[in-house]
Amino acid sequence: MGGGRACPARAPRRSAVTNHHRQGPKPSRFGALSAFTAPGRSGEIGQSLKTCRLCGRDKPASDFLAGKAKRPSSACAQCRGARAAQHRRRYFASLSPDERHTRTQRKRAADYGVAHVPYSRTEVLARWSHSCCYCGGWATHLDHVIPLSRGGADVESNMVPACERCNLSKGAKSLAEWAATFGPEPPPF
Ligand SMILES: [Zn+2]
Ligand SMILES: [Zn+2]
Structure with missing residues (x-):
């Protein structure tokens, strides 16, 4: 008799949950905030959403690292990518000018x-006392005498100091x- 009474008692609870999903989330006490989040949540049926802690947007759980998908504080793939790019830029900027030059030219x-x-x-x-080998000005660049695009190598024997211009x-x-662009005159500056 006790089991027979339990079933009718449970049935209304199940249908109440189902109706909640069919009709969308019930109005939130947060008012305007629920108007912002509700369309995204109802549009992703069967797809759980997480809120990115960096951009604050609701995104599919698949945008988050699988192992940390249940953590409310994780960041979405786009934000993780942007953060990694920023780390790479800061690391590159922290290197010595020689090392930056080597890495750029190696690539x-x-x-x-x-x-x-x-x-x-x-x-x-230093060997050239920062003197541009073409005009004698203050050299801040190294020039590939034979350009890389013409098959010149990135080796010291192909490098001369040159001013920026x-x-x-x-x-x-x-x-x-x-040289043909300025003829027998020195470079026009
Ligand atoms: Zn994000
Ligand atoms: Zn020069």
Whole structure:
């Protein structure tokens, strides 16, 4: 008799839960906030949502690290990507100028499929007393005499110091092509 009474008592509770899902979440005491979150929640039927602690947006649980999906304080994939990129930028900025130069040029050399042999940017500039080998100005760049895009390698024997203007003006031209742009006159600046 006790079991027979328990069933009718439980049935209304189950149907109440079902009706709640069919009709959407009941109005929240947070008012306007529920108007913002309700469409997202009802639109993702069967997909649980989590709130990113960094951007504050509701996103599918699959956007969060699986092992930490139940933690309310985790960050979505987009925010994790942005945070990792910021860490990489800060780490790169913390390196010495020589190391930054080496890493940048090593990647460029790999992109162009040419050889890369590490050298010290500081030593090359010091050897030339920071003098631009084209105009004699203050050199802050190293120029690949044979550009990487023309098969020149990122090796010390292909590097000369150049001022910013000469280096940017020469660009990916060979020395002869660049010289032809200003003829027998010195570089026009
Ligand atoms: Zn986020
Ligand atoms: Zn120069």
